[in-house]
Amino acid sequence: MNRLVLVRRGEGGIDALESAEDGTVVQTTRLPAAGLPGFVRAQGRRPVRWVWDDTTRWYPQLLDAGVRVERCWDLRLAHAVLRRSPFVDQAVLVGSDTPGWDGLQPVTVADPALFPLEDPADRLDPVAEHARQQAAVAASAERGRLGLLLAAEASGALVAAEMTHAGLPWRADVHGRLLTGLLGPRPASGQRPAVLERLLTEIRAAFAAPALNPDSPGDLLRGLQAAGLPVSDTRSWTLQELEHPGIPPLLEYKRLSRLHQANGWNWLDTWVRDGRFRSYFLPGGVVTGRWASNGGGALSVPTQIRPAAIADEGWRLVVADVAQLEPRVLAGMSRDDAMAEAARSRDLYQGMVAGGAVATRAEAKVGMLGAMYGGTRGESGRMMPRLTRRYPRAIGLVEEAARAGERGEVVHTLLGRGSPSPGGGSGDPDGLGEPGEQAGSPGDRDRRRRAWGRFTRNFVVQGTGAEWALCWLADLRNRLWRLGGTGRLEQRPHLVFFLHDEVVVHTPEQLADEVVEEVRRAAAEAGRLLFGSFPIDFPLDVAVVRSWADAD
DNA sequence: GCTCAGTGCGCC
DNA sequence: AAAGGGCGCACTGAGC
Numbered sequence: 001m002n003r004l005v006l007v008r009r010g011e012g013g014i015d016a017l018e019s020a021e022d023g024t025v026v027q028t029t030r031l032p033a034a035g036l037p038g039f040v041r042a043q044g045r046r047p048v049r050w051v052w053d054d055t056t057r058w059y060p061q062l063l064d065a066g067v068r069v070e071r072c073w074d075l076r077l078a079h080a081v082l083r084r085s086p087f088v089d090q091a092v093l094v095g096s097d098t099p100g101w102d103g104l105q106p107v108t109v110a111d112p113a114l115f116p117l118e119d120p121a122d123r124l125d126p127v128a129e130h131a132r133q134q135a136a137v138a139a140s141a142e143r144g145r146l147g148l149l150l151a152a153e154a155s156g157a158l159v160a161a162e163m164t165h166a167g168l169p170w171r172a173d174v175h176g177r178l179l180t181g182l183l184g185p186r187p188a189s190g191q192r193p194a195v196l197e198r199l200l201t202e203i204r205a206a207f208a209a210p211a212l213n214p215d216s217p218g219d220l221l222r223g224l225q226a227a228g229l230p231v232s233d234t235r236s237w238t239l240q241e242l243e244h245p246g247i248p249p250l251l252e253y254k255r256l257s258r259l260h261q262a263n264g265w266n267w268l269d270t271w272v273r274d275g276r277f278r279s280y281f282l283p284g285g286v287v288t289g290r291w292a293s294n295g296g297g298a299l300s301v302p303t304q305i306r307p308a309a310i311a312d313e314g315w316r317l318v319v320a321d322v323a324q325l326e327p328r329v330l331a332g333m334s335r336d337d338a339m340a341e342a343a344r345s346r347d348l349y350q351g352m353v354a355g356g357a358v359a360t361r362a363e364a365k366v367g368m369l370g371a372m373y374g375g376t377r378g379e380s381g382r383m384m385p386r387l388t389r390r391y392p393r394a395i396g397l398v399e400e401a402a403r404a405g406e407r408g409e410v411v412h413t414l415l416g417r418g419s420p421s422p423g424g425g426s427g428d429p430d431g432l433g434e435p436g437e438q439a440g441s442p443g444d445r446d447r448r449r450r451a452w453g454r455f456t457r458n459f460v461v462q463g464t465g466a467e468w469a470l471c472w473l474a475d476l477r478n479r480l481w482r483l484g485g486t487g488r489l490e491q492r493p494h495l496v497f498f499l500h501d502e503v504v505v506h507t508p509e510q511l512a513d514e515v516v517e518e519v520r521r522a523a524a525e526a527g528r529l530l531f532g533s534f535p536i537d538f539p540l541d542v543a544v545v546r547s548w549a550d551a552d
Numbered sequence: 553g554c555t556c557a558g559t560g561c562g563c564c
Numbered sequence: 565a566a567a568g569g570g571c572g573c574a575c576t577g578a579g580c
Contacts, residue, residue, distance in 0.1 A: 021556075130577080146568075212563065213576095215574095215575065215576080216577085217558085217559050217575090217576075218559090218576075218577075219576090228568085233560090233561085234559085235561085236558080236560085237565040237566080251570065254560090254561085258562075258574090260575070262561085262562070262572095285571085286571065287570085288565060288569090288570065290564085292572075293571085294572085295571070295572095296572095296573095297572055297573060298563095298572090299562090299564080299571065299572065300561085300562040300563035300564085300573085301562085301569060302561095302563075302571065303562095304562095316558070319568095325564095326564095366566095366567090369568070370567080370568065371568095373556070373565065373567075373568035373569045374568050375566095375569095376568095378566080378567075379565095379566090379567090380568075402574065427566085429553095446580070453567070454568060454569065457568090457569080458568080458569035458570075459569085459570090461569090462564095462570065499564065500563085500564045500570090501564070503564080534573085548567075553580100554579100554580080555578105555579090555580080556577105556579085556580100557576105557578085557579105558575105558576085558577090559577105560566100560572105560573105560574095560575090561573095561574100562572085562573090563571080564570080564575085564579105
């Protein structure tokens with residue numbers, strides 16, 4: 001594999017340094033910034049891994065120029081993984097500019113003119129960092145797993161940039177009609193829509209509080225208490241329990257007000273342009289390795305507005321999600337044969353019932369959620385002894401992760417992503433709490449210890465689930481590209497959305513069935529990459545639809 | 553005028 | 565029926 005390291009030089013120039021297997025530079029090409037797309041294109045079919053400081057600083061411009069990259073090495077993301085991985089000898093990784101790499105942030109602004117004049121990335125040496133990272137991986141006893149994780153992470157970075165570039169097809173007219181139907185006509189800026197005004201009048205009358213502001217939790221709480229209602233918070237599920245004529249309009253107000261504020265006309269104006277919703281996805285943005293997002297709340301697009309996500313004319317959306325990803329991942333990583341057997345069923349929870357572990361599907365679900373999240377009280381707590389007897393390896397793995405966390409130890413995912421150390425790495429072995437929080441009583445300390453154990457318990461499962469999903473996504477990306485002929489990215493089947501265990505592909509209608517096949521093959525491949533020959537299934541729910549809302 | 557924590561709620 | 569894990573975002577209200 002040819003590796004080409006891209007380095008920004010002063011005055012907008014770029015050096016492309018080609019390195020041999022041993023890391024020595026064999027050729028340097030000096031380019032003007034505008035020459036990069038042509039240079040990348042000129043590599044033709046020669047397999048190249050592009051090495052750069054940070055995908056968000058390079059790839060959007062290439063995509064704008066119509067150039068797709070097959071594979072890359074993202075030094076920022078790789079650095080973040082390696083710095084925390086228990087599989088890595090930090091002495092091999094650390095160099096003089098390590099603090100700079102530690103602090104490097106992704107760029108999420110679309111307009112290059114808004115880039116800071118002084119980019120901290122420009123003070124870092126990508127060639128040296130690349131060499132250190134390769135040495136750190138090579139020196140690791142788990143270089144296979146680490147290498148897979150870093151490759152998947154880099155592919156994820158490419159997918160994230162491509163999804164922002166292509167955008168999720170979004171019909172502003174459909175969205176607008178939906179808003180008008182629920183809220184009334186668009187109000188003047190800063191005004192409440194008519195339907196909210198009407199509900200507000202009703203609420204104020206019911207509680208005999210003519211100035212009540214339901215948008216203010218404090219004001220609302222005082223108003224409810226003044227009306228004689230025994231509440232200490234104003235959450236919807238708390239209010240649901242109350243018998244009072246003001247409650248139904250209040251709940252309706254909260255629901256519609258949320259829609260208006262989070263995904264109303266302002267959201268449309270800000271995030272939807274030219275028929276596409278474009279937000280920024282941040283691979284590795286969450287400590288567990290899940291993605292975060294930035295802009296438009298892409299990771300919580302309410303089902304309420306999904307009818308507006310509609311494929312282009314002659315195109316379709318292929319929507320796929322994994323059923324019960326995390327318990328399946330737990331079965332695989334713990335190599336628990338009994339749980340893998342239950343996972344052979346399309347419904348893993350039903351499989352647990354068939355296997356005799358529990359009596360009902362509801363018990364199976366609540367028990368597994370408790371095992372993975374640390375619920376020890378009530379229903380899920382009562383399930384634990386039976387689950388432990390039937391699935392000793394799976395339950396043992398999460399229990400051990402919880403105990404390790406309580407002892408203040410670092411845990412890691414299957415591929416080697418390490419959990420943060422408790423107390424933010426301050427070196428305080430008892431710092432199992434929030435920074436700045438007082439030591440408190442021994443009871444407080446115990447409580448924090450157990451809370452950290454619940455975090456590490458969940459970390460190993462959620463983080464390995466994220467690794468499976470990343471492998472799925474990376475493999476699918478390549479399969480879609482091979483499927484699509486010769487056009488640009490957005491003229492072929494391409495990914496437009498990803499959320500933890502769900503993907504959406506925008507595809508020409510005549511290729512939709514093939515896309516469905518590739519989505520399934522990629523899922524099977526992800527299972528093989530993570531769990532080898534261990535027999536664990538990842539069945540998908542896949543739908544070919546015009547609108548995202550039709551997938552459920 | 554600004555930032556920041558708390559509250560509440562959308563998603564998995 | 566919620567809880568137990570992870571997020572982003574809008575808004576309020578307090579403090580600088």
